[in-house]
Amino acid sequence: MISGVLRAVARAGLPCPGTDNGDVTDQTKQYAVNKTDAEWKAQLSPAEFQVLRKAGTERPYTGEYTDAKTVGVYKCRACDAELFRSETKFDSHCGWPSFFAPLAEDRVQYIEDSALGMKRVEVRCANCGSHLGHVFEGEGYDNPTDLRYCINSISLTLQPA
Numbered sequence: 663m664i665s666g667v668l669r670a671v672a673r674a675g676l677p678c679p680g681t682d683n684g685d686v687t688d689q690t691k692q693y694a695v696n697k698t699d700a701e702w703k704a705q706l707s708p709a710e711f712q713v714l715r716k717a718g719t720e721r722p723y724t725g726e727y728t729d730a731k732t733v734g735v736y737k738c739r740a741c742d743a744e745l746f747r748s749e750t751k752f753d754s755h756c757g758w759p760s761f762f763a764p765l766a767e768d769r770v771q772y773i774e775d776s777a778l779g780m781k782r783v784e785v786r787c788a789n790c791g792s793h794l795g796h797v798f799e800g801e802g803y804d805n806p807t808d809l810r811y812c813i814n815s816i817s818l819t820l821q822p823a
Contacts, residue, residue, distance in 0.1 A: 691771065695741040695790035706740065713816050714740045714792040717777075717784070722757025725815025730759070734822040736813075743789035745769050745818070752805055758795065758812045762805035770794070785811060792817065 697705075702715050712718040727736070736746040736759075746761045754760035764770045768788055775784040775796065785794045795813035803810055 691791065693789060693791045702740070710739060710816055713814050717793040720814045720816050725758060727759040727815040727818060727820060728757065730820065732820060732822050734820050735765070736818045736820055738787040738790060738792055738794070739817055739819050740792040741787060741790035743769065743787055745787065745794070746811070746813070752803065754803060754810055756810070756812060759815055759818070761811040761813065762803070762807045762809050764811065772797070785813065
């Protein structure tokens with residue numbers, strides 16, 4: 663599935679997102695921003711910590727960016743790295759903000775996720791390793807990549823243009 667995600671991005675002529683040097687199952691990656699759980703807990707709210715650092719999920723249709731139309735850049739709430747642009751955001755009606763591509767190839771990391779008994783692709787911030795959400799392909803959305811980066815609002819902050 664991960665290689666299919668990357669092929670879809672390449673077909674659309676978009677930069678190919680980072681895959682942690684080809685080994686997407688490597689969860690020992692050293693990140694530019696590296697903090698202890700205690701440091702993250704001091705910086706983040708309990709809800710932010712649960713999603714960003716423990717790979718939780720916010721409830722659908724509750725996030726502040728689900729229906730946002732503001733033009734700008736979406737950043738990682740944990741480390742402030744720029745991740746997505748509003749130009750790639752689309753209405754998927756799934757309950758979470760959806761994007762069809764990250765801002766640049768080195769901004770996200772993919773991890774195979776079979777935690778719920780199904781194969782999914784987790785999306786993390788490549789700068790700090792925080793959980794952002796998941797990416798899905800082949801759902802038939804009318805966008806250049808046929809991808810849906812389903813991202814938790816609580817994982818992001820929006821910097822208006």
